[in-house]
Amino acid sequence: MSDQLPDSGRQETVSALPHLGSFQSMRSEFPLIGIFGGTFDPIHYGHLRVAEEIAETISLRELRFVPAGVPRLRCAPAASLQHRAAIVRIAIRGNSRFVLDEREVRRHGVSYSVESLRELRREMRERAILCFVIGADAFMKLAEWHSWRELFGLCHFIIVARPGYALASNLPQELEEECAQRWVSSADSLKYTSSGLVFIAPTTLLDISATTIRAHIAAGKSVRYLMPDEALDYIAANHLYSGEG
Ligand SMILES: Nc1ncnc2c1ncn2[C@@H]1O[C@H](COP(=O)(O)OP(=O)(O)OP(=O)(O)O)[C@@H](O)[C@H]1O
């Protein structure tokens, strides 16, 4: 028997996949690994709560937070990549499933998710199933990402709803067409093929954004209970987002 899971073909549905039974028995050999990419300028409870719920719902072995070094399709972050990564490290401390993955911090130039996913697939020697966690706002722009169609051959997508973003009716046409045969309604389906499926995870809607946090700090307003206290202590100690840094 092959030690690799098959990639799902573009038009393949889960119910059409062959050899379903044998993959079921291989679940423990091929763990699900979550990849949560973000600018994290800074990370907040919107990210952390969603990450915790997804890790539980789809039984992730681990969830890697991957701060973008030089993010695409947006303005330069307010905090340096070293500070943003340090805040993530502090915020996830104590959660044994959460891991900081600094590959995009170390890489020079713009951060392309496709490069990170290719690397991860190589490192795991195809013996893990990668699940890219993404908010509905970011997913709607997926067709603007570098080599975006290749992503479906590297990972599944786990979409999380965000207040103010109605996903279903608003996908650009080429993305909608690409996803047409990829939607699955059960987290269990993700275990039977290595990539190419799209699942909307049921998570708590939290109307928290890094933009609001940065604006509050700059205005001298409290951001307590929007992110972990220890992360806030780091931000204060390093005068981040206050306009003094
Ligand atoms: N409150 C939230 N609930 C669910 N997903 C979120 C939330 N905040 C961010 N995300 C998702 O997390 C990923 C990384 O987000 P990012 O680091 O850009 O945070 P942000 O709060 O959207 O930042 P900014 O306000 O600076 O744009 C994206 O896929 C985004 O959609």
Ligand SMILES: O=C(O)c1ccc[n+]([C@@H]2O[C@H](COP(=O)([O-])O)[C@@H](O)[C@H]2O)c1
């Ligand atoms: O690879 C790309 O072209 C690409 C373009 C835009 C965003 N991304 C990734 O999407 C994730 C969320 O990005 P953002 O800007 O919403 O924080 C983060 O991991 C980014 O690196 C990736």
